[in-house]
Amino acid sequence: xxxxxxxxxxxxxxxxxxxxxxxxxxxxxxxxxxxxxxxxxxxxxxxxxxxxxxxxxxxxxxxxxxxxxxxxxxxxxxxxxxx
Numbered sequence: 001x002x003x004x005x006x007x008x009x010x011x012x013x014x015x016x017x018x019x020x021x022x023x024x025x026x027x028x029x030x031x032x033x034x035x036x037x038x039x040x041x042x043x044x045x046x047x048x049x050x051x052x053x054x055x056x057x058x059x060x061x062x063x064x065x066x067x068x069x070x071x072x073x074x075x076x077x078x079x080x081x082x083x
Contacts, residue, residue, distance in 0.1 A: 033083070037066040043073055 038059055039052045052058050061069065064082040071078050 033062045033064075034060050035063055035066045037061045042069060 039061060040049050040059070042049070062082065064080050068078045068080045
């Protein structure tokens with residue numbers, strides 16, 4: 001039997017293992033949930049980057065995406081809750 005490692009919990013209200021970057025400029029961040037971290041900076045394929053940016057129209061990650069996607073890309077299961 002394969003036993004997966006225990007999940008990592010990221011809790012925005014209690015802080016995360018790594019400090020979150022400052023939010024994007026106010027003009028681009030009306031909700032306060034967008035960071036200045038770009039999907040283009042993730043270690044994903046060029047096709048995925050192009051799809052996220054050109055097809056879906058996303059450039060910047062939300063806070064929960066910025067905290068969880070790097071962990072997910074390491075192959076670790078994540079359970080996250082966003083507002």
